[in-house]
Amino acid sequence: MILEEGTLQFDFSDALTGFKFDEQDKASPNFHGLSHCMKAVDFVVELDDSYLFIEIKDYRNSPIFSDNAKFNGLVKILVTKFRDTFIYRWAEEKTDKPIKYLCLIELENPMISRLMKELKRQLPQTTPNARWHKPVAVACIIANVNSWNAVFPDWQISRIQ
């Protein structure tokens, strides 16, 4: 399954299905249609035992994280995109498998580390008092292209011109 976003091309070799979730083309069967009121992740990929929500932010050469306000803003965007996508998929009756949230953010490694910690804090996986019976996301990770390709040899990313 090949998916493209900007100059990045993803190859999900073991995916059952996968599509551009925020599809803006009205003629497409996957047309999102609620962009005026809901945020959306870039791709949804179905594996045999889980769904992947994938969000991509290509911040190459961007000084965006020189201040905390922008940093926290990004975490909020990532959280909102996940939640709205989750609701949309719930209404589609497509939350029958565990969901994993994978954000590809092209930033240097120390920033990734900090961002991943904050995202996990703001997108809670369980409740402190055990009221939840299942997590909304069973995994929540952030990677840049290098670390993605290192940890996911079967889901390689390449740059296309």
Next chain:
Amino acid sequence: MIEKIKFEKFTAFEKLEVNFSPGINIFIGENGTGKTHALKAIYSACDITKSKKSFAEKITKVFLPSGEQTGRLAKRSAGSIQGYVEVQRRIEKADKSINIRLSLSNHTKSFENATVSGAHKQWIETPLESVYIPVKDMMANAPGFRSLYSLRNIHFEEVYADIIDRVFLGSLKGPTDSTRKKLLDILQQSMDGKVVSKNEEFFLKSKQGDLEFTLLAEGIRKLALLWVLIQNGTLLNGSILFWDEPETNLNPRLMKTIVEILIELQRMGVQIFLTTHDYVILKEFDLQIDERDEIIFHSLYRDKESTEICVASTANYLDISPNAIDDTFGDLVEREIRQSMGDKGQ
């Protein structure tokens, strides 16, 4: 200003040449890639213009090989080894560059037997103010250290004695110029006081009274050291500052101040050489410099095939490669992802 250093079969280096920025030079690299050796060699060449020691003697005292056998500074390998270290500096007044070279072999018994060549006379005759800040703080241990060291009773690399000497230089006469005053003010605000000395002992003088250095946090001692070096005129236009791992014992919040001061010193005309393992220091430079500033990042690394030390220098933070600091975080990120994702995607 120091323009270049060349090594051949010297300590850890097989063959290496590094060209320097007249402003800030930052060495990064894993342990054992020769960052401190590079700093010490350049510093030795600078110091002899004031101390009037021979280059061979200074390097020997600064590196302190066992038994002060200068030949032990030759790169270790089988057979007879000939090596050298060569430093090039710019003499602005004469509008030319000159070199000094120390040649040695693994059989060189002491510094007297090593050969110094190049424009040695002119090198020594044109003084260059320099200071080397070693990893370990010395100000708290200053009382009595100098006399013990001069009696040769203690085994310490000479950079530790030198830094104490620099600190005890008398303060500049006359009013402090506005740039220096600005730097001193920044430091005084960060450490909430100024430094005074009584009988070789240092104190931080604040509203609460005088606090001896042994009772101060190590990070504050670093700020205090900079304060003294700026106040007493060691760090002025034309001086050279060497600083080995400024991040040691420093609260990350103070790094912003340290980097601010270093950039300002560079704008005043101080040439700076430092080594670091720290992301925050590196990032602070990236965030605080502007187009006025001259900075080069030197990444020392071992070539995968030859395993010898190489250098990749760049003026652009994003182009630092290899980047040992970023790679360390990369490893953490990858392990965290694997922990969350199990064997998915593999």
